[in-house]
Amino acid sequence: MAVRIRMKRLGRKHRPFYRVCIMDQRKPRDGKAIEEVGFYDTSIADKSQRVNLKMDRIDYWLSVGAQPSEKVNALIRKVKKGTFGVAAAPPPMTAPKAPEPEAPAEQAESAEQETEETTEAAE
Secondary structure, three states: OOEEEEEEEEEEOOEEEEEEEEEEOOOOOOOOOOEEEEEEEOOOOOHHHOEEEOHHHHHHHHHOOOEEOHHHHHHHHHHHHOOOOOOOOOOOOOOOOOOOOOOOHHHHHHHHHHHHHHHHHHO
């Protein structure tokens, strides 16, 4: 029997939650697991808290020939090294721009008269 260490998707739409499971390779993604050895929650902001793995059980299953999937292998490496990175901070909030004050009515009328005079002179 080919045994894999892979993730089983749980949660609702657009809010994934994964369990890291030991499964028979022929079972469907969300099928019955032999053993559950951790979880991966993508909705947690702190990257170091997103993953929780039972490393002693994972080491046992690796020693008896279980093959991790690519994503689980990356998670195992990050847990062993402790390198999760830092979540990007949201961009700083900026105050909305104040609207430019309009020119007083007298200045606006004089500007219109000047443009009329220049167009008459050009003709």
